[in-house]
Amino acid sequence: MSDSWFKADVSFFCPNCQKVSVEQIIAAADKHNPDAVARAVREAISPLTCQWCKKVAPEGIKVQLGMNDFTPEELAKVKFIKGPSIKPS
Ligand SMILES: [Zn+2]
Numbered sequence: 001m002s003d004s005w006f007k008a009d010v011s012f013f014c015p016n017c018q019k020v021s022v023e024q025i026i027a028a029a030d031k032h033n034p035d036a037v038a039r040a041v042r043e044a045i046s047p048l049t050c051q052w053c054k055k056v057a058p059e060g061i062k063v064q065l066g067m068n069d070f071t072p073e074e075l076a077k078v079k080f081i082k083g084p085s086i087k088p089s
Pocket of ligand 1: 014018019051052053
C-alpha cells in the first residue's frame with residue numbers, strides 16, 4: 001500500500017492588508033481521496049492566518065483550495081522525512 005500525496009494551495013484575499021495570502025500544505029493520505037484530504041487541510045489551516053500580516057482572517061472568508069497531486073519526484077525535492085525507517089536488526 002502506498003501513500004497518496006497532495007499539495008494543497010490555500011489562498012484567500014486578506015481584508016487587513018489587501019493582499020492575497022497563499023499557503024502551501026503538503027498532505028499525505030493512505031488512499032487517493034482528495035475530498036477527505038481537502039477537509040483535513042481546511043481543519044489544519046484553521047484559524048486561517050494571513051501569510052503577510054499574520055492576522056487571523058475573519059470568519060466565513062472565501063478560501064480557495066487548490067488540490068494537486070504531489071508526485072514522488074516533487075517529494076524528493078522537498079526533503080520531507082516521513083518518520084525514521086530503521087530496519088530491525
Ligand atoms: Zn494580511
